Amino acid sequence: MHLSSGLNTSVGQATDKGPKHQNEDCLGIRMPKDPMLTMKGVVAVIADGVSSAEAGKEASETCVKNFLNDYYSTPDSWTVKTSAQKVLTALNRWLYGQGQRYIDAHRGYISTLSVLVIKSRMAHLFHIGDSRIYRLRGHDFEQLTTDHSAHVSKDKAYLTRAMGMDIRLDVDYRVEAVEEGDVFFLSTDGVHDFLTRKEIKAIIQSAGTDFELTCQTLIEMAKQTGSDDNLSCQILRIDQLPDANSEDVYKKLNDLPFPPFLNVGMTIDNYRVLDEIHASNRSQLYVVQDEDTGKKWVMKTPSVNYEDDPAYIERFIMEEWIGRRIDCPNVVKVPTDVHRRQWLYYLSEYVEGETLAKWIETTNKRDVGQILDIIEQVVRGVRSLHRKETLHQDIKPDNIVLTQDGEAKLIDFGSCLVAGVNEIVSPFERDTILGTATYAAPEYKLRRSGSVRSDLFSIAMITYEMLTGRLPFGEVFDRCESAQDFSRLKYEPAYWHNPMVPAWMDGALKKALHISPELRYESLSEFVFDLRHPNQQFMRLKNQPLIERKPMLFWRATCGCLLVSQIVTLWLWLGS
Structure with missing residues (x-):
């Protein structure tokens, strides 16, 4: 620490x-x-x-x-x-x-x-x-x-x-x-x-x-x-008391230098680089192999753009600290037995498979049962973080990997908020990285505190997208900046786009995606239960407008009425 x-x-x-x-x-x-x-x-x-x-x-x-x-x-x-x-x-x-x-x-x-x-x-x-x-x-x-x-x-x-x-x-x-x-x-x-x-x-x-x-x-x-x-x-x-201007923290944060950009074939602390997975202005991801054991790992290195930014370095160091404290099959593991490091980086479990984003892009048949199985695994992973009073804050399809055996694993702790660490005074303003706008709960954009219900919102967004291939509020959601903007959003029922989604399941999604966190589910387990079991509250369809219950029937009936009215009008005109 x-x-x-x-x-x-x-x-x-x-x-x-x-x-x-x-x-x-x-x-x-x-x-x-x-x-x-x-x-x-x-x-x-x-x-x-x-x-x-x-x-x-x-x-x-x-x-x-x-x-x-x-x-x-x-x-x-x-x-x-x-x-x-x-x-x-x-x-x-x-x-x-x-x-x-x-x-x-x-x-x-x-x-x-x-x-x-x-x-x-x-x-x-x-x-x-x-x-x-x-x-x-x-x-x-x-x-x-x-x-x-x-x-x-x-x-x-x-x-x-x-x-x-x-x-x-x-x-x-x-x-x-x-x-x-x-x-x-x-x-x-x-x-x-x-x-x-x-x-x-x-x-x-x-x-x-x-x-x-x-x-x-x-x-x-x-x-x-x-x-x-x-x-x-x-x-x-x-x-x-802790000195709010202490230089000790800066010194500890800079104990290890940033590694250089790595190329395939290079070796760092006995780890040989096999492939580059991803590179951005904030970090790089590589597949590396331990030359002693032959075991593959994913290595994350910090971007040299932030070499003099203590808030960024603290968040990067905290990623490994968080990962080592989570033990769940649906969360990528961070090892403790690593080689002595001379550079700043950390390792995580290498998972063979595809991201959920790729699965959504390439899957045509949207099997509701399979989707719920995946979401339940994601929820188990997120709950393991919540039990440690840690919010993920960046749950999105790119941060979920599906293994070849169909197991879902949550990756990336770069936006996590650890409650116990957050109450420790820091000599600098902490880096607060918001999740991807498309999946982040509205409260983050409104600069309000996140909660378990914020992670729930992101999970519900992913569930909706997996079921329909679309997003519940359309592209306009990304452009919302104020409470007034969010109040204008209109939720599109999932069964409009996928008739295999029952109304009661859509009711659970709609509740989990409520703009006000107070009106969402209190816990992830309630949400998962309602996805699997019909909730009578969401089955009262008789109070719903026909356009919401059966939109195709509504438009067919509307077109039929217009056609009949046109025929009658034409008949009256010809008769006169």
């Missing part, structure tokens, strides 16, 4: 059982090294096992230990929010399941939980219960979380939300920009219920660099003021 976090923090924590016979609090901090520090950040977790529960101690320990382990095991491409929420959901279900062994489930595995994740220049907070997270910035000491508790008297309160309390998890999520010098303070109620905000702030402000001693001081003060609970707290200070 060419990016490095540049994040430095100082931390400290302490815990004490107080007057109770055991400590049901649990806390932990993890500060990994790069690249994990860049991709996942620093994490502080604090939990307070509910004392009235039978397994409060086990619940809090499970929350802290498992979160710290499982969060760092999630894919690098996931955002902090996705990673944390998936881990928390799994944790909550386990705790809830364990709690069902007790007669009163609310006396089982119950714990509060507050999580602070610092990644790049942002703080991500996840919170449930009445433990707290504060932030000290300058002279402002602010509580960033809200207690999930209900007070029934001055001295008595009950938790309304906690881990393991309900099968449905409702966690507060908040994201805040951080600044150098920010101090975050996490505590359980044994501390913050017995010290005023002013007292906590004063102790932290007067503290030196030994934050563990500061935490112990706060705990002792709380005990002296009558704390009758377990006491735990953590302090995390932001000493340094």
Whole structure:
């Protein structure tokens, strides 16, 4: 990974059982090294096992230990929010399941939980219960979380939300920009219920660099003021953030020089060039052969036109990074065991076959069943990217290869958007390559954010073209630039051009190709299901105009009526 976090923090924590016979609090901090520090950040977790529960101690320990382990095991491409929420959901279900062994489930595995994740220049907070997270910035000491508790008297309160309390998890999520010098303070109620905000702030402000001693001081003060609970707290200070103007990124991006233009017969890093597949102003593709093993690969090299463009180089490097993290038979594989490189390029699986664009151009018989088989494979490939929180953003027939065995493989990661990488601050404006205009969703042309539904739109465009040999909105779609332009588009039913396409299948295509992403399918699987199974919503043809249901019949009837009217007119004229 060419990016490095540049994040430095100082931390400290302490815990004490107080007057109770055991400590049901649990806390932990993890500060990994790069690249994990860049991709996942620093994490502080604090939990307070509910004392009235039978397994409060086990619940809090499970929350802290498992979160710290499982969060760092999630894919690098996931955002902090996705990673944390998936881990928390799994944790909550386990705790809830364990709690069902007790007669009163609310006396089982119950714990509060507050999580602070610092990644790049942002703080991500996840919170449930009445433990707290504060932030000290300058002279402002602010509580960033809200207690999930209900007070029934001055001295008595009950938790309304906690881990393991309900099968449905409702966690507060908040994201805040951080600044150098920010101090975050996490505590359980044994501390913050017995010290005023002013007292906590004063102790932290007067503290030196030994934050563990500061935490112990706060705990002792709380005990002296009558704390009758377990006491735990953590302090995390932001000493340094990633430098938005750092030259380190530029140096790492230029570690390897651009290779020269390659000709057939040339050798680069023990790979002999057999053929040139494609060349453009952005990149070149070659078929190469490993001279040691004889195995063929596709080599992609960057264009020398962008040798001094860090945004372009970052995107090129990210293509290989993405490909190595996808394992799906319908996505071209990117190897990890390659020769030591002296030039900037990457290898991918060599697939013998033809592109889907060539298939569409040369196929006359459009077998609906075969087409759906191909589209289902494309969807499986795209979903493997989506599971890594990665959008392809350039799904088109030229980026799909059909093997000699009829297998469809998605290629080219040049326009992919990786959510987890996108939330890392970069010292330059990232290269945002839009997909091919003919197949790209309208939101991209309107400079709006893409989503899973944007990739769905492109898949539906390809499906329509495979079924009909045409595009659903005609050539005018490419020329649309504004929302007003897109609003004028008219969808042409697929069965106008291919009578073998049933109306309900066309209904699925029309929905997936809606100009507004909100009105498309929520998931790719819904779209595929409706392509295979008649949806009653799309079978109500009686409300459709005859011209849409049976256009040939409509025009024949119209011509017949005109002919009859002309005959009658002629007869009346002759009779007069």
